Amino acid sequence: MDKKKTIGEVAALWKKDKQQYVKQSTIAAYALILENHILPVFGDKVQLTETDVQAFALKKLQDGLSQKTVKDVLIVLKMIQKFGAKNGDLPFIEWSVKFPTEQTKQELEVLSINNQKRIMQYAIDNFTFRNLGIYICLSTGIRIGEVCALKWGDINIATETISINRTIERIYVIDGKKRHTEVVIGTPKTKNSLREIPMSKELLKIVRPLKKVMNDEYFILTNEAKPTEPRTYRNYYKQLLKQLGIPDLKFHGLRHSFATRCIESQCDYKTVSVILGHANISTTLNLYVHPNMEQKKKCINQMFKKLR
Numbered sequence: 001m002d003k004k005k006t007i008g009e010v011a012a013l014w015k016k017d018k019q020q021y022v023k024q025s026t027i028a029a030y031a032l033i034l035e036n037h038i039l040p041v042f043g044d045k046v047q048l049t050e051t052d053v054q055a056f057a058l059k060k061l062q063d064g065l066s067q068k069t070v071k072d073v074l075i076v077l078k079m080i081q082k083f084g085a086k087n088g089d090l091p092f093i094e095w096s097v098k099f100p101t102e103q104t105k106q107e108l109e110v111l112s113i114n115n116q117k118r119i120m121q122y123a124i125d126n127f128t129f130r131n132l133g134i135y136i137c138l139s140t141g142i143r144i145g146e147v148c149a150l151k152w153g154d155i156n157i158a159t160e161t162i163s164i165n166r167t168i169e170r171i172y173v174i175d176g177k178k179r180h181t182e183v184v185i186g187t188p189k190t191k192n193s194l195r196e197i198p199m200s201k202e203l204l205k206i207v208r209p210l211k212k213v214m215n216d217e218y219f220i221l222t223n224e225a226k227p228t229e230p231r232t233y234r235n236y237y238k239q240l241l242k243q244l245g246i247p248d249l250k251f252h253g254l255r256h257s258f259a260t261r262c263i264e265s266q267c268d269y270k271t272v273s274v275i276l277g278h279a280n281i282s283t284t285l286n287l288y289v290h291p292n293m294e295q296k297k298k299c300i301n302q303m304f305k306k307l308r
Helices: 007-018 024-042 050-062 067-086 113-125 129-140 144-148 201-211 230-244 252-264 269-276 281-288 293-307
Strands: 161-164 167-175 178-186 195-198
Touching: 007 024, 007 067, 024 050, 024 067, 024 167, 024 178, 050 067, 113 129, 113 230, 113 252, 129 144, 129 201, 129 230, 129 252, 144 167, 144 230, 167 230, 195 269, 252 269, 252 281, 269 281
Parallel strands: none
Antiparallel strands: 161 195, 167 178
């Protein structure tokens, strides 16, 4: 190594290199992590030590970040270090971070069956394109960015399916000293998120007559060539819950509610995983499959029945 580069300098080179291979939204996420977390602490350093990284992780947890967020930050830090070591700009020092044991498991927020029925019935009785979007989310489990990007052309009446092939998101753009946000339409989260989802008979009944008269290039939520963005749609959804007197629930809770109802209906886990567009079935199992006491008793009784 001729002259040691700082982690900040290596991070800038790493980000420039990454831009060739990843989505614009991914680069925006990396830029935020760098600006908010990594550069203020490590930007001027010329090497990392396990002690420094461990202290950094614990401090971030104390500041209120979740373990998942801290782990995401450390993944970026490790990628920068490997890139620097590969190019001879940083020494590669192996480090691993210990996390405190999480005592409480985060409860998944889902709608009660009664409240889910109420929302779906309201969407039918008070038809608007925005209400149709909420009905679609509760019928398919798609994400907010995916429903905002949904066009009439994505609905296929012949195959009775909805194709998910794009998403909308607002990203944070850092251009030198300039900072701004912009809305981008791109491909979904992962290649598994590109998927076709069957429509229920109830959903099909709503969209069949509409599909005949709609422009395939128009977005479903606006029925115009211009889409609505997730932030705007999220605000509408919150007002709807308030209007119906339903306890506040994140928009992503609609996806959780759909998945939970599928599992409660004893759908096989692999199928639910594919419908949701998860990268692997373990994500679905970890999130939604939590046997209750009755199921545990039944399992043990079946085992002893075999023994007898």
